[in-house]
Amino acid sequence: MKKGLIVLILIVLSCTEEKNTRNNLIDYIPTNASAILMTDDLQLFFNDAKNNKLLNSLSENSLQGDLDKKLTSLKQIHPNGQSFISISEIGTKNFEYSIITRDHQNILKLDSVQKDSVKTIPYQDADIYLSKLKGTDFYYTTLDKNIFIGSSSQLLVENAIRNDGNEISDSEFLKLYEVSQKNSDAHFFLNHQRASSLISNVFPNHILKDIKQLGSWNSFDAVVTQNEIRLNGIAVSSDSLQHTLNIFKNTKPVSSSMAKIIPVESDYFLNATFSDYGQFSANAPLTYRERRSDSLFNSVTEIATVGLNESKVFILNTVDSNHLFQNLQKYIGEKTTFRAQNIYTLTEPALISQYFYPLVKDKNISYAAEIESYVIFSPDIKVLENIISNYQNNAVIENDPTFTDLMSNLADASSLLWVGNLDKLKTSGFIFNEDYRKVFSKVKTKAYKYAALQFIAETDYAHFNAIVKKKSAKAAVNMVSQVFSTKLNAPVLTPPQFVTNHRTKKKEVVAQDEQNNLYLIATDGKVLWKKELDGKIQGSIEQVDLYRNGRLQLAFVTTHSFYIIDRNGNDVNPFPIRFDNAITQPLAVFDYDGNKKYRFPIVQGNIISMYNKEAKKVNGFVFNKTSSPITALPKHLRIGNKDYLVFKEENGSLHILHRTGKNRINVKEKFDFSSNDIFEYNNTFATTGKSGELIQIDQNGKVTKTKLDLSENHVIDATSKTLVSLSENELTIKGNKAALDYGLYTAPKIFYLYDKIYVGITDTQANKVYLFDSNARLLPNFPIYGTSVADLNDIDNDKKIELTVKGEDDSVLVYRIN
Template sequence: MKKSLFLLILSIILSCTAEKKTRNNLIDYIPNNVSAVLMTSDLQLFINDTKNNDFINAISGDLLPQDLEEKLGSLKHIHPKTQAFVGVSEIGTKNFEYTIITREHENIIKLDSTKNDSIKTISYEGTNISSTSIDEQPIYYATLNNNVFIGSSSQLIIENAIRNEGTQTLDTEFLKLYEISQGNSQAHIFINHTKGSHLISHLFRKDIFNDIKHFGDWTSFDATLNQSEVVFNGITVSSDSLSNTLNAIKNTKPISSSMPKIIPIENDYFSASTFSDYKQFNSNATPTYKSKRTDSLFNSVTEVATIGINNSKIVILNSVDSNDLFQNLQKYIDEKTTFREKNIYSLTSTSLINDYFHPLVKGFEATYAAEIDNFIAFGGSIKILENLISNYQNNAVIENDPAFKDLKSNLADASSLLWVGNLNKLNDSELIYSEDFKKQISKAQIKGYKYCALQFIAETDYAHFNAILKKKSTKAAVNMISQVYSTKLNAPVLTNPQFVINHRSKQKEVIVQDEQNNLYLISADGNVLWKKELDGKIQGSVDQVDLYRNGRLQLAFVTTHSFYIIDRNGNDVSPYPLHFNNPVTQPLAIFDYDGNKKYRFPIVQGNIITMYNREGKKVNGFVFNKTTSNISDLPKHFRFGKKDYLVFKEENGTLHILHRTGKPRIKVKEKIDFSSNNIFDYENSFSTTTKGGDLLQITQNGKIRRESLALSDGNLIDATSKTLVTLSENELTIKGKKVELDYGLYTAPKIFYIYDKIYVSVTDTQANKVYLFDSNTDLLPNFPIYGTSAIDLNDINNDRKIEITVKGEDDSILVYRIN
């Protein structure tokens, strides 16, 4: 095998050394067929660093086979004063033993005085082999010629070392890597990809394990460990075997990747490969795949990336001439659809990408392709490509993630192959880890780590290797927006989607109705749990009640002719629904006066209010008579101090403020020119606005206060006890602070209070833009985002990250996450 550039670099390194290296005969005692070797100048310091690294400490016992981990534990009692080698060998199938080689000195093994009597000695070919048990693990050791100390968990390895006395034939590639390794580094590790693969086979799925096994021959790297990061820098080499992945990218010039511009922040992992010349990549292919690449279809491609997301894969191509690439793809394209002005095509060949980009892409079936500016993305469903487009348009890509930027600063700008895993997502993904390892790592308390990265920069016959696992820096959150899911309904969306609580999991789910009057409950991961046909459109919002006072929540709402209460499985709760001949004209109000779940439900039918209890029976003690004109909004319940108030207004300008019983509590003599806004509890007053744009407040003494806010006739407001938000044409005011929006058609402002912070949202339904502000009228970063209705906002999975649900296209609802 010709490795001219590799040998040239080797000769330069050796010639520039003030004193040429001579082969350290300690390595002559490393067993044949070793799987991995640690070379360290201070073994106990290295062991201490691994213990103090919080990530390694959190998953200690899971990274290596358990029996090997227990055997290696005895190394803490061996204290070399000079350089030491620790090798791991597979003796029998998946039975691993370690060997330590260093210089003998007094008290190299430190035992408790009580252990000294337990040391046994046997003679083998004239050399004494001592043995003892440390932490219930046997250790065998001997001193050979040249004052070489050799210890092992296996007596057989010691006997082989005595018999061969340093004459083992070591792997040629290992010796070359040893010669160019930095002898003054605190820790240097050598891994044989084939023989060492069983060390990590329990961590990965079989296909991933095979990829690692056949990537190259050896990887050698310096290891730097501290409390919050693990950094590896070294070299990977490969033989001439065409099956090795490293050979697929040899002789290809690495370039800086553009893929972070399109890869969603919510990905599980991604691998991105760059090459300046696809023809060279193709010339490296095995005969099987070279025979399938019979044209110049992808000659303009400079990057290919595979993204794992939600247990599915996307492959993205970047090209120096995307128009030319797309034209070349025409013969594989069938039908076309559009999504947010981007074209999505069905493909006639599912193996196309796999055939042209193997081994960088494996086992991938492409049934659809999408044009996204300079990129062409391939996926197994239209939905996954729509999600990709949504995140791209919302700038919810890893290029904007500070944690990724921080990680990337430790890597080279250009790479031939870059693999990045999102540690938070891989635990749930089925694409990488084995099921056993997922169970183990899910128990570990790992905080602060988000990404890990592996980078390879190809040269002629080898590749520079970098790896980084780093705790996130304490930078301020940037409120990046990522689309969690998009779920299509069977018909156009009719009501604004909203979050409801799953009383079993304590997570939030989405409830929404379509134009065929079907009600849907959608899980936190976007799956439709059930669909139920109703007799009409839901008026207002869906509320939740605990009808049986046992912690189980039901959904309560009204349509034009019915009052429904249904359980979380979509079943009617007896005696509901209640049906009415006369139409219900206002949304359902729910009163729980004393917080004891003895609910009262006022049903409004024109100018009549009928009060029902939780058994669905009329409350005879409610004595209010019908109004003169129709009731113009839903009744509301307020409590000021120990007093309850039932409040609603009429179309003729009359305001009613009642006792629980329906008797008048405060008489408001004046007729008021109300706006369309509801009555709110603001500043301990009954507050709303007039059509003329005044803030109207009625005190508990019945006095009326007016304050001119100079609002437009169609003004919209929302309020809490201390916060007033108004929208007048395109001017939004929050606590007296104003912000001017683009002209458009806006939904009413909506206040959300979560984790001690106020958020205010409006949606421009003409421009399909959702705005989210804080209490200082500052627009949150990365807003506006796409949406076509008013939003709901909550933390759906209790991770203190906030999600938004909103109507998307006519028949879809979206859930976004603010990271």
């Protein structure tokens, strides 16, 4: 089976190592082996691997195509008892495998054609046989003591014959072999130096260097089931070399609290803990020890490197962060503030690498901040702000049940702990190289969220654990994490909203700044374009398919212009239309029959004019003007199979018109309207009066008023079956009530996504965004930070909901609700 060995070594455990046991079979393992599998039942191990969907998907998308093809021949080899499979590099980037086991009569499953095609190659005092197994060359021989040697390489078989059991294994491998479990289903050994070449087509150079420096050998048992891959073993490192594991000698791992601050949206993190920074420092390479001789970081017990949005942050956890920050003052420059947290510039960007090498090698760390017991460093202030935002929103991995379930399978304290988000790693440039990212993007990881590797240092070795496990049924619910924060060139003027990219079917964000620039922002936070307008956009931006070809345009009005622009920010001819007299209401878009023959009502005071997609007035619209100014944007409502054009005016009149502009329902009564719009609610035209009553008009013109006990300044939103109101600090959703803190709130806004009702509201005084369900229950982890009306949608069609809102004066935020 081509999947078992190479997949486990190559992919599941990017940076791992292995262990083994002892009998004379190991004397025939090639001395230059990069990786070795020991198993008592080879075919059973392959069968277990075959039943794990993640391994199958990984192997189907492997870059080691040539080696994978060679390994398929193992399907026809059936050892009776223990066997070793090793992978060796023969020439540059040419990997061959060997199998060493006991010979028996039916060890090879050859059909008659294969038996007839076996060739004999004499070599010294033995014969080498060449056969075709699964279409690949397979060389094998039997030596004294009934030793069966097989390989994809004739050279490796010749070496085994020539050395006749006198292969010389290094001492670290022999130690691991002696303590390995001989009765395990599968046991692996990995040589760090040589394995880096084996997996060089997967990882970039800096990761390969880290693998080489980690230690000498790793060994581990492998347990593969349908739901998980679990590895447990030992790692060793040479005292004569500057291996990373050596920096933990004579220190003890401590329980970590980094999960309290690491964002759930992180790509990966590497966390290191130590009971004694002084000893940790003394274990450092000689060139760094002198600089570390002071007590600057003596209070530090752990350090984490977090990969986030193609950047990094470095987090220290201390027993006395105030003392540490005071000692850091001589390295601190200017101060800025972000959400009441101070952020400082560092005058010595290489400071952290000098004190924490080889765990930190970056020498351009420019910013620092303090949050409770944590001190955070980053080369990118935006990423530092992201850490602060997610921490304040409780969007940290400690609150992710999938993460806590995974960690329950590992030891409580680690010297080194690496955790990667498999979906995030598909696009991360820090972990996988460009070629392998294309390959890994095809791997089916939906059922698996995290992979974890753990090293626990002892005096002369380190325990090693790793796990990749299916997500439990108790998945993370409604955790809110910041996806991106994008700064505009000036303060945000209009609330950001989602619009559809007709090419990708995903959502993007539009927002306008105080210099009247309109921005289109991609799902990754990148500004795609900005366009200067002649004024502030009124109301919301609408999307239309003007040419009925599936391509969407943005339609809106400013005080003196009616714009339609394409997704590249270009005006669509003959727009914009300029008006001398002010446009006094936002743009409404009418598509009466759903055939995209749009009508656009433009309101100027008490005059309403109807335009078509050619920017011409529609002659068939006969309504001229009202006796007082129109006080809300006209609405097109459909009740039953009839269309209505509805709007109200300042003197209390309500107009319900036919699409041609003729009167359709005669409403004689005048009302003391509130500032709320007209809605279709329960098959009526509904709004409220200033005294807080619900006003409803049916299709026969009958008026019904219902007392709701709302304050004069109440606000409402409604759909055909749902009424939401906010009066003072009381929010009512379908009759269910929620008491809010006193504040200055935006009008509630109803969203309907994936058969669920959500209601959003923002306290612009306290900068808090609230999101409720249809029962007026606040969603977990709300409120979150925001300063404007919020918009809600699924931006990437993954059934996870995103929210966009104005953040700081000049920033647009997007959050994900997991």
